[in-house]
Amino acid sequence: MLVIITDEHLLSPSQVCQSCLLADRTGQPRWDRGKLGCGYALQQLSRELPPQYQCCMGFRLVNIESSS
Structure with missing residues (x-):
């Protein structure tokens, strides 16, 4: 599930x-095969956290996969 993160909230991409x-x-967002087509990957600070991306509008996105 792709979400947009801010300092205080998690938002659905459909809201933004x-x-x-x-x-x-x-x-x-243009998400295809694990890559954000309308932005770029940010430097990953920890392998324990999912990769973060930044879109051209300046929002940070994270792909949170559910473990079922």
Whole structure:
């Protein structure tokens, strides 16, 4: 599950990306095969945390995979 993180909140990409010109046709970030097409990967500080990405609008995104 792809989420946008801020200092105090976790947001759904549908709350933010709907107004982005770089979003796909459904208003979601361009996420394909583990890469953010509308941003870039940030330096990973710990292997224990999931990789973070920053979109062109300045938001940080994280792909949180559920372990079922």
